[in-house]
Amino acid sequence: MKGTTVEEKSLRSQEPFLSRVSEAWASSAVGIRSLLGDLWSIGTLGQGAAVNMTSNLPIVETTASPPTGTLNRSKPPRLVPASRFTFDELVAAYNQTRVDYIVPMPMNAARLREYVHDYDVDLDLSAVALEDDRILGLAMLGVRPGLTWVTRLGILPVKRRRGTGQLLTEHLIAESHRLNVPCITLDVIKGNTPAECLFHKLGFRNVHELMVVRRPPGFPPHNVGPYTFQMPGTQQALGFLRRRQDTPSWLTDTPSLRNANHTTALCVELKNGGQGWAVYQETTFQLRRLILHTETGDPHQVGLALLHALHTCHPTIDTIRENLPVDDPHWPAMQEMGYIESFRRTEMQLELV
Numbered sequence: 005m006k007g008t009t010v011e012e013k014s015l016r017s018q019e020p021f022l023s024r025v026s027e028a029w030a031s032s033a034v035g036i037r038s039l040l041g042d043l044w045s046i047g048t049l050g051q052g053a054a055v056n057m058t059s060n061l062p063i064v065e066t067t068a069s070p071p072t073g074t075l076n077r078s079k080p081p082r083l084v085p086a087s088r089f090t091f092d093e094l095v096a097a098y099n100q101t102r103v104d105y106i107v108p109m110p111m112n113a114a115r116l117r118e119y120v121h122d123y124d125v126d127l128d129l130s131a132v133a134l135e136d137d138r139i140l141g142l143a144m145l146g147v148r149p150g151l152t153w154v155t156r157l158g159i160l161p162v163k164r165r166r167g168t169g170q171l172l173t174e175h176l177i178a179e180s181h182r183l184n185v186p187c188i189t190l191d192v193i194k195g196n197t198p199a200e201c202l203f204h205k206l207g208f209r210n211v212h213e214l215m216v217v218r219r220p221p222g223f224p225p226h227n228v229g230p231y232t233f234q235m236p237g238t239q240q241a242l243g244f245l246r247r248r249q250d251t252p253s254w255l256t257d258t259p260s261l262r263n264a265n266h267t268t269a270l271c272v273e274l275k276n277g278g279q280g281w282a283v284y285q286e287t288t289f290q291l292r293r294l295i296l297h298t299e300t301g302d303p304h305q306v307g308l309a310l311l312h313a314l315h316t317c318h319p320t321i322d323t324i325r326e327n328l329p330v331d332d333p334h335w336p337a338m339q340e341m342g343y344i345e346s347f348r349r350t351e352m353q354l355e356l357v
């Protein structure tokens with residue numbers, strides 16, 4: 005895999021797609037304009053911008069000076085349900101809001117559709133902020149029993165610091181209140197100061213520190229002692245998940261794994277009596293959403309056996325595990341098996357009752 009990473013491949017494969025997206029963006033302007041009769045709420049302002057359709061990505065050009073920090077209240081943005089937009093429109097806007105993001109995470113429409121499905125995003129309760137017929141930003145809300153989740157929040161770089169991010173977040177908090185959930189959660193990349201300040205300002209508090217960790221393809225580095233393993237498949241994977249005792253984040257919670265395709269499992273038994281299981285999603289290029297669990301015995305030894313079996317069976321693909329708690333007892337075994345930390349997130353929560 006040296007020389008061409010999976011990310012580079014996926015970015016390259018999106019180029020023709022992004023070109024199509026810009027065409028969709030152009031043809032959607034009239035549709036978006038027609039939405040303006042259907043407004044939810046009015047907040048603070050914005051200045052003129054134009055969408056340039058000549059390049060692969062729609063580029064926002066300011067027609068006025070960039071904001072100086074002084075609020076201009078002449079033209080409030082309007083919030084429209086995200087469900088009124090196509091996935092192509094939403095993803096084009098989302099990618100624009102993230103062009104300068106701390107960790108690049110471009111999406112395409114297929115991936116956004118999968119994201120909405122896997123993470124129970126409710127597009128009727130999610131919102132797009134409009135100024136005239138132009139999208140300034142968006143924010144989405146995941147909804148599960150007893151909890152909501154703020155995600156995909158982003159404002160176009162030239163439209164920041166005018167209250168739009170706060171307006172969108174307050175809208176999602178209000179929708180969560182209406183749903184009567186006791187708590188709203190989100191996770192933010194450590195060092196994303198604007199987002200951290202916004203969420204703290206609105207009352208969110210830090211609850212967990214989480215890591216995004218990866219392992220490149222390759223056989224496991226060494227033998228780990230005698231063990232036997234089985235690969236019992238999807239039904240058993242879901243049965244295993246009912247026994248988990250960790251405190252998962254939204255991304256790695258059981259409903260996310262249940263919603264995702266290709267979730268499967270393996271389990272190990274060590275000669276010394278240790279037992280455990282791994283549940284993960286197997287895609288063409290990646291093993292994802294890896295959950296390790298020790299039923300009996302030492303988590304370090306059980307973790308080594310699980311990972312040895314996993315990477316012996318899947319030596320040619322990358323592995324990514326998002327939102328691993330920093331104190332996960334299997335992390336030392338994961339490091340021994342070649343996992344490295346990419347970056348950290350902070351999980352935040354806002355109590356609503």
Ligand SMILES: CC(C)(COP(=O)(O)OP(=O)(O)OC[C@H]1O[C@@H](n2cnc3c(N)ncnc32)[C@H](O)[C@@H]1OP(=O)(O)O)[C@@H](O)C(=O)NCCC(=O)NCCS
Pocket residue numbers: 101102105156157158159160163164165166167168169170171191192193196197198199201202203205
């Ligand atoms: C985070 C983000 C959504 C904020 O949107 P925004 O419209 O610029 O924010 P607002 O103007 O509504 O600001 C509301 C509050 O957020 C905080 N804030 C926003 N930008 C800030 C900055 N650059 N530095 C420090 N605090 C900032 C402030 O507390 C601000 O309140 P104040 O104006 O009274 O000081 C925007 O910076 C963005 O899109 N960033 C890239 C994508 C991203 O990080 N998304 C969040 C992922 S979890």
